[in-house]
Amino acid sequence: MSRLALVVAVALCAACGTNRPDIPDDLKQTAGGTTGSYPAGPYGGEKGDTIDNFSFSAGWLNPEASNYDPAAFAPIAFADFHDPDGSKGHKLLLLNTSAVWCGACKAEHGGSPSKPSLNEHQDSLGPKGLTIISLLFQDAKSDPATADHLVGWTQTYETRHPMALDPDYQMGQFGSAESAPLNIVVEARTMTVVEKFIGDQASVMWPFIESELAKR
Amino acid sequence: MRGADPPGETPNMALLRNYLIAFGFFGMAATMPACSSSGSDGGSGGTGAVGATGGLGGAGATGGSSGSAGQGGSGATPSCALGPGYATNVTPQKVDALNGKLVDLDGNPVADTVTTVCGLSICIFGSTDAQGVVVTCDKQTKICSPGIYPALDMKKPAFKYAIGLNYAKFALLVPPGSATVDVGPQVTARFPDFAQGQEIKDGQDAASAGVTLRVAVGSKITYEPDFITADEKRFRAVEIPMAKAPEAVDKSLGFDGLVATTPVDTDFCPHAGLILPNNYGYPPQTEVELYIHGVDTEESWAPYGGWGKVSDAVVSADGSKIETVADQGIPMLGTFGIRKKP
Secondary structure, three states, X not given: OOHHHHHHHHHHHHOOHHHOOOOOHHHOOOOOOOOOOOOOOOEOOOOOOEOOOOEEOOEEOOOOOOOOOHHHOOOEEHHHHOOOOOOOOOOEEEEEEEEOOOHHHHHHHHOEOOEOOHHHHHHHHHHHOEEEXXXXXXXXXXXXXXXXXXXXXXXXXXXXOOEEXXXXXXXXXXXXXXXXOEEEEEEOOOOXXXXXXXXXXXXXXXHHHHHHHHHO | OOOOOOOOOOHHHHHHHHHHHHOOOHHHHHHOOOOEXXXXXXXXXOOOOOOOOOHHHOOOOOOOOOOOOOOOOOOOOEEOOOOOOOOOOOOOEEEOEEEEEEXXXXXXXXXXXXXXXXXXXXXXXXXXXXXXXXXXXXXXXXXXXXXXXXXXXXXXXXXXXXXXOOXXXXXXXXXXXXXXXXXXXXXXXXXOOHHHOEOOOOOOEEEEOOEEEEOOOOOXXXXXXXXXXXXXXXXXXXXXXXXXXXXXXXXXXXXXXXXXXXXXXXXXXXXXXXXXXXXXXXXXXXXXXXXXXXXXXXXXXXXXOOEEEEEEEEEOOOOOEEEEOOOOOEEEOOEEEEEEOO
Protein backbone atom coordinates (compact mmCIF):
# COMPACT_ATOMS: atom_id res chain seq x y z
CA MET A 1 0.00 0.00 0.00
CA SER A 2 1.30 3.42 -0.86
CA ARG A 3 2.12 5.91 1.85
CA LEU A 4 -0.72 8.18 0.65
CA ALA A 5 -3.24 5.39 0.80
CA LEU A 6 -2.05 4.50 4.26
CA VAL A 7 -2.49 8.08 5.47
CA VAL A 8 -5.98 8.21 4.00
CA ALA A 9 -6.85 4.87 5.57
CA VAL A 10 -5.60 5.99 8.96
CA ALA A 11 -7.56 9.23 8.69
CA LEU A 12 -10.71 7.40 7.71
CA CYS A 13 -10.34 4.91 10.51
CA ALA A 14 -9.69 7.63 13.04
CA ALA A 15 -13.11 8.93 12.07
CA CYS A 16 -14.67 5.53 12.55
CA GLY A 17 -14.82 6.16 16.25
CA THR A 18 -16.10 3.36 18.36
CA ASN A 19 -18.05 1.56 15.67
CA ARG A 20 -15.06 -0.31 14.33
CA PRO A 21 -15.75 -4.02 14.51
CA ASP A 22 -12.17 -4.86 15.45
CA ILE A 23 -12.45 -3.14 18.80
CA PRO A 24 -13.23 -5.46 21.70
CA ASP A 25 -16.14 -4.32 23.85
CA ASP A 26 -13.92 -3.49 26.78
CA LEU A 27 -11.92 -1.06 24.69
CA LYS A 28 -14.71 0.66 22.77
CA GLN A 29 -15.11 3.46 25.25
CA THR A 30 -11.70 4.88 24.65
CA ALA A 31 -10.28 3.67 21.37
CA GLY A 32 -8.99 6.45 19.20
CA GLY A 33 -8.96 8.98 21.99
CA THR A 34 -8.47 9.47 25.65
CA THR A 35 -10.68 10.21 28.56
CA GLY A 36 -9.54 12.11 31.58
CA SER A 37 -6.09 13.54 32.06
CA TYR A 38 -2.95 11.49 31.75
CA PRO A 39 -1.07 11.12 35.03
CA ALA A 40 1.79 13.43 35.81
CA GLY A 41 5.42 12.40 35.79
CA PRO A 42 8.19 11.88 36.47
CA TYR A 43 8.04 9.93 33.23
CA GLY A 44 10.23 7.00 32.34
CA GLY A 45 10.42 3.27 32.04
CA GLU A 46 11.82 2.31 35.40
CA LYS A 47 9.89 0.98 38.36
CA GLY A 48 7.84 3.78 39.93
CA ASP A 49 8.00 6.05 36.88
CA THR A 50 4.89 7.13 35.00
CA ILE A 51 5.13 5.60 31.54
CA ASP A 52 5.30 8.24 28.85
CA ASN A 53 2.11 8.64 26.86
CA PHE A 54 3.60 7.40 23.62
CA SER A 55 1.33 7.24 20.62
CA PHE A 56 1.72 5.10 17.54
CA SER A 57 0.19 6.05 14.23
CA ALA A 58 -0.41 2.57 12.84
CA GLY A 59 -1.79 -0.43 14.64
CA TRP A 60 -4.86 -2.41 15.54
CA LEU A 61 -6.60 -3.07 18.80
CA ASN A 62 -7.28 -6.58 17.55
CA PRO A 63 -5.23 -7.49 14.45
CA GLU A 64 -6.98 -10.79 13.86
CA ALA A 65 -10.44 -9.22 14.02
CA SER A 66 -9.19 -6.54 11.61
CA ASN A 67 -8.13 -9.25 9.17
CA TYR A 68 -4.61 -7.86 9.43
CA ASP A 69 -5.75 -5.17 7.02
CA PRO A 70 -3.59 -2.03 6.90
CA ALA A 71 -6.66 -0.11 5.78
CA ALA A 72 -7.96 -0.69 9.31
CA PHE A 73 -4.90 0.83 10.96
CA ALA A 74 -5.72 3.36 13.65
CA PRO A 75 -3.63 5.37 16.07
CA ILE A 76 -2.94 3.73 19.41
CA ALA A 77 -1.77 5.66 22.47
CA PHE A 78 -0.96 4.42 25.94
CA ALA A 79 -3.48 6.98 27.20
CA ASP A 80 -6.20 4.90 25.51
CA PHE A 81 -5.58 2.26 28.16
CA HIS A 82 -5.38 4.61 31.15
CA ASP A 83 -8.12 3.42 33.49
CA PRO A 84 -8.20 5.67 36.56
CA ASP A 85 -11.50 4.41 37.91
CA GLY A 86 -11.38 0.85 36.66
CA SER A 87 -14.31 1.37 34.34
CA LYS A 88 -12.48 -0.04 31.33
CA GLY A 89 -11.44 -3.22 33.06
CA HIS A 90 -7.72 -2.65 32.63
CA LYS A 91 -5.72 -3.40 35.75
CA LEU A 92 -2.29 -4.06 34.29
CA LEU A 93 -0.79 -3.34 30.90
CA LEU A 94 2.09 -5.37 29.49
CA LEU A 95 4.03 -3.20 27.05
CA ASN A 96 5.92 -5.66 24.87
CA THR A 97 8.47 -4.71 22.19
CA SER A 98 9.63 -6.99 19.40
CA ALA A 99 11.80 -6.96 16.30
CA VAL A 100 11.63 -9.26 13.30
CA TRP A 101 15.32 -10.16 13.70
CA CYS A 102 14.69 -11.32 17.26
CA GLY A 103 14.07 -15.05 17.56
CA ALA A 104 13.24 -14.77 21.24
CA CYS A 105 10.54 -12.24 20.38
CA LYS A 106 9.03 -14.66 17.88
CA ALA A 107 9.02 -17.43 20.46
CA GLU A 108 7.36 -15.09 22.94
CA HIS A 109 4.57 -14.27 20.49
CA GLY A 110 4.19 -17.69 18.98
CA GLY A 111 4.71 -19.76 22.07
CA SER A 112 6.35 -23.13 22.04
CA PRO A 113 5.55 -26.63 23.15
CA SER A 114 6.79 -25.66 26.59
CA LYS A 115 5.61 -22.05 26.76
CA PRO A 116 2.22 -20.39 26.16
CA SER A 117 2.04 -17.67 23.53
CA LEU A 118 1.14 -14.06 24.23
CA ASN A 119 -2.29 -14.80 22.75
CA GLU A 120 -2.77 -17.59 25.25
CA HIS A 121 -1.68 -15.38 28.14
CA GLN A 122 -4.04 -12.64 26.97
CA ASP A 123 -6.88 -15.15 26.76
CA SER A 124 -6.28 -16.47 30.26
CA LEU A 125 -5.36 -13.23 32.04
CA GLY A 126 -7.42 -10.73 30.06
CA PRO A 127 -10.54 -11.50 32.09
CA LYS A 128 -8.49 -10.76 35.20
CA GLY A 129 -7.53 -7.32 33.94
CA LEU A 130 -4.39 -7.76 31.82
CA THR A 131 -4.05 -6.07 28.45
CA ILE A 132 -0.99 -6.84 26.36
CA ILE A 133 0.12 -4.07 23.99
CA SER A 134 2.79 -5.22 21.55
CA LEU A 135 5.01 -2.96 19.50
CA LEU A 136 7.14 -3.92 16.50
CA PHE A 137 10.14 -1.67 15.98
CA GLN A 138 12.59 -3.25 13.49
CA ASP A 139 12.60 -5.64 10.53
CA ALA A 140 14.88 -8.61 9.90
CA LYS A 141 17.82 -6.34 9.08
CA SER A 142 17.26 -3.94 11.99
CA ASP A 143 15.78 -1.25 9.77
CA PRO A 144 12.59 0.41 10.99
CA ALA A 145 9.64 -1.94 10.71
CA THR A 146 6.96 -1.11 8.13
CA ALA A 147 3.27 -1.82 7.74
CA ASP A 148 4.14 -4.91 5.71
CA HIS A 149 6.18 -6.27 8.60
CA LEU A 150 3.38 -5.63 11.07
CA VAL A 151 0.94 -7.41 8.77
CA GLY A 152 3.35 -10.33 8.33
CA TRP A 153 4.06 -10.53 12.03
CA THR A 154 0.45 -10.50 13.16
CA GLN A 155 -0.60 -12.97 10.46
CA THR A 156 2.15 -15.38 11.47
CA TYR A 157 1.25 -15.25 15.16
CA GLU A 158 -2.48 -14.63 14.68
CA THR A 159 -2.25 -11.76 17.13
CA ARG A 160 -5.44 -10.89 18.95
CA HIS A 161 -4.24 -8.19 21.36
CA PRO A 162 -3.39 -4.55 20.52
CA MET A 163 -0.27 -4.24 18.37
CA ALA A 164 1.28 -1.25 16.64
CA LEU A 165 4.35 -0.14 14.76
CA ASP A 166 7.05 1.71 16.65
CA PRO A 167 9.47 2.46 13.80
CA ASP A 168 11.05 5.33 15.70
CA TYR A 169 11.51 2.99 18.63
CA GLN A 170 10.07 5.32 21.20
CA MET A 171 10.23 2.44 23.65
CA GLY A 172 13.96 2.40 23.03
CA GLN A 173 14.29 5.06 25.70
CA PHE A 174 13.87 2.23 28.16
CA GLY A 175 16.12 -0.34 26.53
CA SER A 176 18.64 -0.93 23.77
CA ALA A 177 17.75 -1.18 20.09
CA GLU A 178 20.31 -4.00 19.80
CA SER A 179 18.50 -6.05 22.43
CA ALA A 180 15.00 -7.53 22.37
CA PRO A 181 12.42 -8.25 23.63
CA LEU A 182 11.59 -5.72 26.32
CA ASN A 183 8.57 -6.07 28.58
CA ILE A 184 7.25 -3.37 30.92
CA VAL A 185 4.37 -3.98 33.31
CA VAL A 186 2.29 -0.86 33.96
CA GLU A 187 -0.57 -0.27 36.37
CA ALA A 188 -3.45 1.07 34.27
CA ARG A 189 -4.97 3.11 37.10
CA THR A 190 -1.91 5.31 37.54
CA MET A 191 0.15 4.40 34.43
CA THR A 192 3.00 3.67 36.81
CA VAL A 193 5.69 1.17 35.86
CA VAL A 194 5.37 -1.81 38.16
CA GLU A 195 8.30 -3.78 36.76
CA LYS A 196 10.58 -3.94 33.75
CA PHE A 197 11.85 -7.21 32.27
CA ILE A 198 14.77 -7.24 29.86
CA GLY A 199 14.18 -10.17 27.56
CA ASP A 200 11.47 -12.81 27.76
CA GLN A 201 11.65 -13.76 31.41
CA ALA A 202 8.51 -15.85 31.18
CA SER A 203 9.15 -18.03 34.19
CA VAL A 204 9.45 -14.95 36.38
CA MET A 205 7.24 -12.44 34.62
CA TRP A 206 4.00 -14.37 34.30
CA PRO A 207 3.80 -15.46 37.94
CA PHE A 208 4.62 -11.85 38.84
CA ILE A 209 1.80 -10.53 36.65
CA GLU A 210 -0.67 -13.04 38.05
CA SER A 211 0.33 -12.05 41.55
CA GLU A 212 -0.02 -8.35 40.80
CA LEU A 213 -3.41 -8.87 39.18
CA ALA A 214 -4.61 -10.70 42.26
CA LYS A 215 -3.63 -7.73 44.42
CA ARG A 216 -5.70 -5.29 42.40
CA MET B 1 6.20 -20.01 14.75
CA ARG B 2 2.81 -21.10 15.71
CA GLY B 3 1.02 -24.33 15.14
CA ALA B 4 -2.71 -24.28 15.03
CA ASP B 5 -4.55 -25.81 17.94
CA PRO B 6 -5.48 -29.43 17.57
CA PRO B 7 -9.04 -30.06 16.41
CA GLY B 8 -11.63 -29.13 18.97
CA GLU B 9 -9.14 -27.55 21.31
CA THR B 10 -10.07 -24.23 22.87
CA PRO B 11 -7.42 -21.64 23.75
CA ASN B 12 -7.71 -22.59 27.40
CA MET B 13 -7.24 -26.24 26.54
CA ALA B 14 -4.20 -25.26 24.54
CA LEU B 15 -2.87 -23.31 27.51
CA LEU B 16 -3.46 -26.28 29.78
CA ARG B 17 -1.75 -28.51 27.28
CA ASN B 18 1.25 -26.25 27.14
CA TYR B 19 1.45 -25.99 30.92
CA LEU B 20 1.26 -29.75 31.20
CA ILE B 21 4.04 -30.09 28.71
CA ALA B 22 6.03 -27.42 30.53
CA PHE B 23 5.75 -29.38 33.71
CA GLY B 24 7.06 -32.49 32.11
CA PHE B 25 4.01 -34.36 30.90
CA PHE B 26 5.65 -35.02 27.60
CA GLY B 27 3.77 -38.24 27.23
CA MET B 28 0.67 -36.21 26.57
CA ALA B 29 2.41 -34.40 23.79
CA ALA B 30 3.30 -37.67 22.21
CA THR B 31 -0.33 -38.66 22.10
CA MET B 32 -1.39 -35.51 20.31
CA PRO B 33 -1.60 -35.40 16.57
CA ALA B 34 1.48 -33.96 14.96
CA CYS B 35 -0.47 -33.09 11.92
CA SER B 36 -3.78 -34.19 10.68
CA SER B 37 -6.19 -33.19 8.03
CA SER B 38 -9.78 -33.46 8.98
CA GLY B 39 -11.74 -35.02 6.21
CA SER B 40 -8.54 -36.20 4.60
CA ASP B 41 -8.65 -39.25 2.43
CA GLY B 42 -4.92 -39.54 2.47
CA GLY B 43 -4.05 -41.09 5.77
CA SER B 44 -5.11 -42.70 8.96
CA GLY B 45 -5.05 -39.49 11.01
CA GLY B 46 -2.23 -38.38 13.21
CA THR B 47 -1.59 -40.06 16.47
CA GLY B 48 1.86 -38.96 17.47
CA ALA B 49 4.53 -36.35 17.22
CA VAL B 50 7.21 -37.14 14.74
CA GLY B 51 10.15 -38.58 16.61
CA ALA B 52 13.13 -36.47 17.41
CA THR B 53 16.54 -37.34 18.67
CA GLY B 54 19.66 -35.55 19.63
CA GLY B 55 20.50 -32.45 21.60
CA LEU B 56 18.78 -31.66 24.86
CA GLY B 57 15.74 -33.50 23.73
CA GLY B 58 17.37 -36.84 24.18
CA ALA B 59 15.27 -39.53 22.68
CA GLY B 60 12.31 -37.24 22.38
CA ALA B 61 8.90 -38.46 21.40
CA THR B 62 8.77 -41.37 19.08
CA GLY B 63 5.16 -41.39 18.22
CA GLY B 64 3.61 -43.34 15.47
CA SER B 65 2.30 -42.29 12.19
CA SER B 66 1.25 -38.74 11.69
CA GLY B 67 -1.45 -37.51 9.40
CA SER B 68 -1.14 -37.37 5.69
CA ALA B 69 1.72 -35.31 4.36
CA GLY B 70 0.89 -36.05 0.81
CA GLN B 71 -1.97 -34.96 -1.32
CA GLY B 72 -4.44 -35.51 1.45
CA GLY B 73 -7.22 -33.11 2.26
CA SER B 74 -9.80 -32.16 -0.27
CA GLY B 75 -10.52 -28.66 0.87
CA ALA B 76 -10.81 -29.53 4.55
CA THR B 77 -9.05 -27.26 7.00
CA PRO B 78 -5.99 -29.02 8.31
CA SER B 79 -4.84 -28.64 11.88
CA CYS B 80 -1.38 -29.27 13.25
CA ALA B 81 0.00 -29.33 16.74
CA LEU B 82 3.48 -28.16 17.61
CA GLY B 83 6.31 -30.60 17.88
CA PRO B 84 7.53 -32.17 21.08
CA GLY B 85 9.71 -29.30 22.32
CA TYR B 86 12.99 -29.60 24.08
CA ALA B 87 14.48 -27.09 26.50
CA THR B 88 12.82 -26.80 29.87
CA ASN B 89 15.27 -26.31 32.68
CA VAL B 90 18.30 -24.65 31.17
CA THR B 91 21.10 -23.15 33.21
CA PRO B 92 21.99 -19.66 32.00
CA GLN B 93 25.55 -18.96 30.97
CA LYS B 94 27.31 -15.63 30.83
CA VAL B 95 28.09 -14.22 27.42
CA ASP B 96 30.09 -11.03 27.41
CA ALA B 97 31.38 -10.89 23.85
CA LEU B 98 31.38 -12.91 20.66
CA ASN B 99 33.65 -12.47 17.68
CA GLY B 100 33.63 -14.30 14.40
CA LYS B 101 33.49 -14.14 10.64
CA LEU B 102 31.15 -15.43 7.95
CA VAL B 103 32.39 -17.11 4.79
CA ASP B 104 30.65 -18.87 1.92
CA LEU B 105 31.36 -22.38 0.62
CA ASP B 106 34.34 -21.07 -1.32
CA GLY B 107 35.78 -19.27 1.68
CA ASN B 108 34.82 -15.81 0.47
CA PRO B 109 33.58 -13.25 3.03
CA VAL B 110 29.84 -12.98 3.45
CA ALA B 111 29.24 -9.26 3.82
CA ASP B 112 26.35 -7.20 5.15
CA THR B 113 24.52 -10.13 6.67
CA VAL B 114 22.54 -10.32 9.88
CA THR B 115 24.14 -12.09 12.82
CA THR B 116 22.83 -12.28 16.35
CA VAL B 117 23.75 -13.73 19.66
CA CYS B 118 20.41 -15.17 20.58
CA GLY B 119 19.34 -17.23 23.54
CA LEU B 120 15.96 -18.63 24.45
CA SER B 121 14.86 -15.38 26.06
CA ILE B 122 16.82 -12.53 24.54
CA CYS B 123 18.65 -11.66 21.33
CA ILE B 124 21.41 -9.16 20.61
CA PHE B 125 21.74 -7.81 17.09
CA GLY B 126 24.87 -7.70 14.97
CA SER B 127 25.86 -7.92 11.32
CA THR B 128 28.91 -8.49 9.15
CA ASP B 129 31.11 -5.91 7.48
CA ALA B 130 32.57 -6.03 3.97
CA GLN B 131 35.16 -8.57 5.10
CA GLY B 132 32.53 -10.80 6.68
CA VAL B 133 33.63 -9.86 10.18
CA VAL B 134 30.91 -9.88 12.83
CA VAL B 135 30.35 -6.30 13.96
CA THR B 136 28.08 -4.12 16.03
CA CYS B 137 27.20 -0.81 14.40
CA ASP B 138 25.96 2.46 15.84
CA LYS B 139 22.81 3.43 13.94
CA GLN B 140 23.46 7.12 14.25
CA THR B 141 27.19 7.35 13.59
CA LYS B 142 27.35 4.29 11.31
CA ILE B 143 30.56 3.39 13.09
CA CYS B 144 31.01 -0.36 13.48
CA SER B 145 33.25 -2.27 15.83
CA PRO B 146 34.12 -5.96 15.76
CA GLY B 147 32.06 -8.31 17.88
CA ILE B 148 28.68 -8.53 19.57
CA TYR B 149 28.55 -7.68 23.26
CA PRO B 150 25.59 -9.17 25.12
CA ALA B 151 27.11 -8.93 28.62
CA LEU B 152 24.19 -11.04 29.82
CA ASP B 153 23.35 -14.35 31.38
CA MET B 154 21.66 -16.22 28.55
CA LYS B 155 19.85 -19.54 28.21
CA LYS B 156 21.20 -21.62 25.34
CA PRO B 157 22.99 -18.72 23.66
CA ALA B 158 23.81 -19.32 20.02
CA PHE B 159 25.59 -17.46 17.30
CA LYS B 160 22.83 -17.20 14.71
CA TYR B 161 23.86 -16.11 11.30
CA ALA B 162 22.12 -15.26 8.05
CA ILE B 163 18.34 -15.07 7.81
CA GLY B 164 17.58 -17.39 4.92
CA LEU B 165 17.15 -14.57 2.45
CA ASN B 166 20.42 -14.83 0.53
CA TYR B 167 22.25 -17.32 2.71
CA ALA B 168 21.28 -20.38 4.73
CA LYS B 169 20.56 -19.74 8.39
CA PHE B 170 22.44 -21.58 11.12
CA ALA B 171 22.59 -21.49 14.90
CA LEU B 172 25.88 -22.45 16.52
CA LEU B 173 25.53 -22.95 20.26
CA VAL B 174 28.03 -20.93 22.28
CA PRO B 175 30.07 -23.39 24.33
CA PRO B 176 29.67 -22.94 28.07
CA GLY B 177 32.61 -22.03 30.21
CA SER B 178 33.84 -18.92 28.51
CA ALA B 179 32.08 -15.56 28.57
CA THR B 180 34.21 -14.28 25.71
CA VAL B 181 34.25 -16.44 22.62
CA ASP B 182 35.70 -16.23 19.14
CA VAL B 183 33.84 -18.65 16.87
CA GLY B 184 36.25 -18.03 14.01
CA PRO B 185 35.12 -18.40 10.40
CA GLN B 186 31.65 -19.94 10.08
CA VAL B 187 30.34 -21.29 6.82
CA THR B 188 27.04 -20.66 5.10
CA ALA B 189 25.76 -21.34 1.60
CA ARG B 190 24.25 -18.89 -0.84
CA PHE B 191 20.78 -19.64 -2.15
CA PRO B 192 20.00 -19.32 -5.85
CA ASP B 193 18.66 -15.94 -6.91
CA PHE B 194 14.97 -15.26 -6.45
CA ALA B 195 14.35 -15.75 -10.16
CA GLN B 196 15.50 -19.34 -9.88
CA GLY B 197 13.06 -20.09 -7.11
CA GLN B 198 9.43 -21.08 -7.45
CA GLU B 199 6.26 -19.86 -5.86
CA ILE B 200 4.88 -22.11 -3.13
CA LYS B 201 1.23 -23.01 -3.66
CA ASP B 202 -0.92 -25.53 -1.93
CA GLY B 203 -1.53 -28.60 -4.02
CA GLN B 204 1.51 -27.94 -6.21
CA ASP B 205 5.18 -28.78 -6.42
CA ALA B 206 7.89 -26.14 -6.22
CA ALA B 207 11.42 -26.98 -7.33
CA SER B 208 14.86 -25.48 -6.94
CA ALA B 209 18.34 -26.88 -7.51
CA GLY B 210 16.94 -30.37 -8.06
CA VAL B 211 14.96 -30.32 -4.81
CA THR B 212 11.17 -30.54 -5.00
CA LEU B 213 8.75 -29.38 -2.35
CA ARG B 214 5.37 -31.12 -2.60
CA VAL B 215 2.59 -29.18 -0.87
CA ALA B 216 -0.65 -31.00 -0.18
CA VAL B 217 -3.99 -29.72 -1.39
CA GLY B 218 -5.58 -27.42 1.16
CA SER B 219 -2.36 -26.91 3.11
CA LYS B 220 -1.98 -24.06 5.52
CA ILE B 221 1.30 -22.33 4.70
CA THR B 222 2.65 -19.93 7.33
CA TYR B 223 5.67 -17.75 6.59
CA GLU B 224 7.96 -16.11 9.08
CA PRO B 225 7.57 -12.32 9.23
CA ASP B 226 11.09 -12.04 7.80
CA PHE B 227 9.71 -12.85 4.38
CA ILE B 228 7.43 -10.16 3.03
CA THR B 229 7.62 -9.93 -0.75
CA ALA B 230 6.52 -12.54 -3.27
CA ASP B 231 10.16 -12.98 -4.28
CA GLU B 232 11.25 -13.60 -0.71
CA LYS B 233 8.54 -16.25 -0.36
CA ARG B 234 9.75 -18.29 -3.34
CA PHE B 235 11.08 -21.77 -2.63
CA ARG B 236 14.83 -22.05 -3.07
CA ALA B 237 17.32 -24.76 -2.16
CA VAL B 238 21.04 -25.34 -2.12
CA GLU B 239 23.05 -28.47 -1.42
CA ILE B 240 25.96 -28.12 0.98
CA PRO B 241 28.80 -30.61 0.54
CA MET B 242 29.51 -32.47 3.76
CA ALA B 243 33.19 -31.64 3.33
CA LYS B 244 32.24 -28.00 3.80
CA ALA B 245 29.56 -28.49 6.44
CA PRO B 246 29.23 -25.69 8.98
CA GLU B 247 30.32 -26.27 12.54
CA ALA B 248 26.65 -26.19 13.56
CA VAL B 249 26.19 -29.57 11.90
CA ASP B 250 26.25 -32.35 14.49
CA LYS B 251 28.90 -34.68 13.13
CA SER B 252 27.82 -37.47 15.47
CA LEU B 253 24.61 -37.89 13.48
CA GLY B 254 26.57 -39.13 10.50
CA PHE B 255 24.81 -37.20 7.78
CA ASP B 256 25.71 -38.05 4.22
CA GLY B 257 24.24 -34.84 2.85
CA LEU B 258 22.92 -31.41 3.73
CA VAL B 259 20.29 -29.46 1.85
CA ALA B 260 19.28 -25.94 2.88
CA THR B 261 15.84 -24.67 1.89
CA THR B 262 14.10 -21.35 2.28
CA PRO B 263 11.97 -19.36 3.18
CA VAL B 264 13.34 -20.89 6.35
CA ASP B 265 10.85 -21.89 9.04
CA THR B 266 7.86 -21.71 6.72
CA ASP B 267 5.29 -24.07 8.26
CA PHE B 268 3.20 -26.58 6.37
CA CYS B 269 0.09 -28.18 7.71
CA PRO B 270 -0.30 -30.94 6.74
CA HIS B 271 3.41 -31.60 6.44
CA ALA B 272 4.88 -31.22 2.97
CA GLY B 273 6.66 -33.80 0.94
CA LEU B 274 10.32 -33.29 0.02
CA ILE B 275 12.06 -34.95 -2.91
CA LEU B 276 15.84 -34.78 -3.08
CA PRO B 277 18.30 -35.98 -5.68
CA ASN B 278 20.06 -39.13 -4.51
CA ASN B 279 23.55 -37.72 -4.66
CA TYR B 280 24.78 -40.13 -2.02
CA GLY B 281 24.81 -43.39 -3.93
CA TYR B 282 22.07 -45.00 -1.85
CA PRO B 283 20.70 -48.17 -3.50
CA PRO B 284 17.02 -48.21 -4.57
CA GLN B 285 14.49 -48.57 -1.72
CA THR B 286 17.07 -47.56 0.91
CA GLU B 287 15.38 -46.23 4.02
CA VAL B 288 16.57 -42.72 4.83
CA GLU B 289 16.03 -40.19 7.62
CA LEU B 290 15.68 -36.42 7.37
CA TYR B 291 16.75 -34.20 10.25
CA ILE B 292 16.09 -30.48 10.50
CA HIS B 293 18.38 -27.88 12.04
CA GLY B 294 16.80 -25.91 14.89
CA VAL B 295 17.48 -22.25 14.23
CA ASP B 296 14.73 -20.70 16.28
CA THR B 297 14.00 -20.70 19.93
CA GLU B 298 10.49 -22.07 19.66
CA GLU B 299 12.20 -25.47 19.32
CA SER B 300 9.09 -26.85 17.74
CA TRP B 301 10.75 -29.59 15.75
CA ALA B 302 14.42 -29.58 16.73
CA PRO B 303 16.39 -28.45 19.73
CA TYR B 304 17.68 -24.92 19.32
CA GLY B 305 21.12 -25.08 17.75
CA GLY B 306 20.70 -28.84 17.29
CA TRP B 307 18.98 -31.28 15.00
CA GLY B 308 15.75 -33.22 15.18
CA LYS B 309 14.41 -36.00 13.03
CA VAL B 310 11.35 -34.87 11.09
CA SER B 311 10.64 -37.58 8.56
CA ASP B 312 11.54 -40.92 7.15
CA ALA B 313 12.25 -41.09 3.45
CA VAL B 314 12.98 -43.76 0.90
CA VAL B 315 15.07 -44.01 -2.25
CA SER B 316 13.03 -44.41 -5.42
CA ALA B 317 12.94 -47.67 -7.36
CA ASP B 318 15.27 -46.25 -10.00
CA GLY B 319 17.65 -44.96 -7.36
CA SER B 320 17.54 -41.38 -8.57
CA LYS B 321 15.53 -39.70 -5.83
CA ILE B 322 14.95 -39.67 -2.10
CA GLU B 323 11.35 -38.94 -1.17
CA THR B 324 9.74 -38.45 2.21
CA VAL B 325 7.29 -41.21 3.01
CA ALA B 326 3.64 -40.53 2.34
CA ASP B 327 2.41 -40.37 5.91
CA GLN B 328 5.16 -38.11 7.24
CA GLY B 329 6.96 -35.24 5.48
CA ILE B 330 8.50 -31.99 6.65
CA PRO B 331 6.68 -29.63 9.03
CA MET B 332 8.73 -26.65 7.92
CA LEU B 333 11.51 -25.48 5.63
CA GLY B 334 15.06 -25.29 6.89
CA THR B 335 18.35 -27.07 6.54
CA PHE B 336 18.01 -30.84 6.36
CA GLY B 337 20.55 -33.48 7.22
CA ILE B 338 20.24 -36.74 5.27
CA ARG B 339 21.38 -40.13 6.45
CA LYS B 340 20.62 -43.80 6.01
CA LYS B 341 18.23 -45.15 8.60
CA PRO B 342 20.36 -46.92 11.21
